[in-house]
Amino acid sequence: MNYRTKKIKGLYVDTVLFDMDGVIVDSMYAHARCWIQVFEEHGVHLDAIDILKREGMSGLESIADIFIDKGFSLPPDTILKNLQKKKLSLFSNYPIEVFPQIYTIFPFLKSKGKSIGIVTGSFRYLVEQLMPQQLLQHVDVIISVDDVKRGKPYPDPYVKALEKLDASNDSTIVIENAPMGIQAAKAAGLYCVAITTTLDSSFLKGADAILHDHNELIVFLMNWCSS
Numbered sequence: 617m618n619y620r621t622k623k624i625k626g627l628y629v630d631t632v633l634f635d636m637d638g639v640i641v642d643s644m645y646a647h648a649r650c651w652i653q654v655f656e657e658h659g660v661h662l663d664a665i666d667i668l669k670r671e672g673m674s675g676l677e678s679i680a681d682i683f684i685d686k687g688f689s690l691p692p693d694t695i696l697k698n699l700q701k702k703k704l705s706l707f708s709n710y711p712i713e714v715f716p717q718i719y720t721i722f723p724f725l726k727s728k729g730k731s732i733g734i735v736t737g738s739f740r741y742l743v744e745q746l747m748p749q750q751l752l753q754h755v756d757v758i759i760s761v762d763d764v765k766r767g768k769p770y771p772d773p774y775v776k777a778l779e780k781l782d783a784s785n786d787s788t789i790v791i792e793n794a795p796m797g798i799q800a801a802k803a804a805g806l807y808c809v810a811i812t813t814t815l816d817s818s819f820l821k822g823a824d825a826i827l828h829d830h831n832e833l834i835v836f837l838m839n840w841c842s843s
Contacts, residue, residue, distance in 0.1 A: 629841050631788040632725055633777055633806070636736035637671060638793040640718050641746050644668055644814045646710040654703045660686050668814045672737045672768035672796030674761045675700045712746050715813075717830035721837060722754040728841050733757040733777045735790070737767050737797075757781050769799035774806060789840070791833065798822040809836065 638644040648667040655662050660682065670678045679696050683689070725732055732755050734743060740760040744752070757780045764772045778785060790801035790808045794815060801808040802822055810823035811833055817826045827833050 628787050629730065629789055631731040631733065631778075631781055631783040632791065632837070632841070633733040633735050633774060633788060633801075634791045635672065635793060635797050636734050636738060636743060636746070638814045639715075639791050639811060640734070640751075641712050641714050642813070643710075643712045643746065644671060644793075646707060646712060647671075650703045650706040650710070653706060654699050655682065657702075658691075658699070660688060662686075665815075669795060669819060671794035671814070672792075672800065674737055674767045675703070677767065714746075714748065714751065715830050717834055718751060721830075721834060722751055724834075725837065725841060726754045730841055731756045731781050731783060733759065733781060735759045735773045735777050737761050737773075767800075769796040769803070771800050771804035774801055774804035778804070792823065793820075795819055795822065809833070 634640055637647065644667075645664065648664040651667045652662045652664070662682065666682060666685075667678075670681060673681065676696050679699055680690055683691065722732060734755055734757070736743060736759070738760060740758060740762045743758055743760060757777055759773045759777045759780070761767050764776055766772045774790065777783075778788065785805040788806055790797075790806045791811065792798050792801060792808055793811050793813045798808050798810055798820060799822060808823045809825045809827060810817075810820035811827045811830065812820065813829070820826050825836065827836060
């Protein structure tokens with residue numbers, strides 16, 4: 617198997633927390649295209665990597681961060697919120713698919729008695745729109761940007777998920793695909809598995825394990841969650 621891992625001997629897994637965009641649903645390039653278009657209207661030229669590396673931050677935080685990073689003055693909150701509104705409108709026109717392996721992973725985890733959580737920087741309504749009921753029925757908790765004051769890279773979303781599930785960080789693993797999410801998971805004291813769906817491994821070095829694709833993720837979880 618082609619992955620780097622810092623495996624913790626004796627770790628028992630009873631909870632798996634998933635990021636949504638880029639992990640459960642194949643949505644990040646659609647997000648990137650929409651942000652690029654919206655920022656272009658304001659004279660800010662972006663590449664997809666500008667969006668992909670900020671995944672996990674709330675929309676408003678990422679907008680502000682991009683303006684500052686590109687050397688622009690930070691616009692008023694009304695402008696930031698209008699940019700976010702335009703982006704969400706554009707994004708609603710994109711067909712988003714679930715990574716097919718998730719239809720195997722979620723039922724497998726539930727068959728082994730594991731708790732499943734979704735911890736995302738997206739709005740809750742997007743979780744409900746993008747994820748079919750066939751998958752949501754397996755989910756024990758959803759933590760979205762609506763539920764926390766500080767999103768990723770702060771640990772707050774993952775800490776809240778642990779609290780809601782009454783789960784221990786010693787028996788929980790996180791599945792992420794971006795630096796902000798990895799930082800949040802590690803700050804919460806969690807074992808983090810990164811998958812290279814949107815960024816190569818050079819961006820994911822903070823993770824405890826780096827997997828190439830969802831097929832490797834299936835094998836990884838079956839190895840760790842069979843007991």
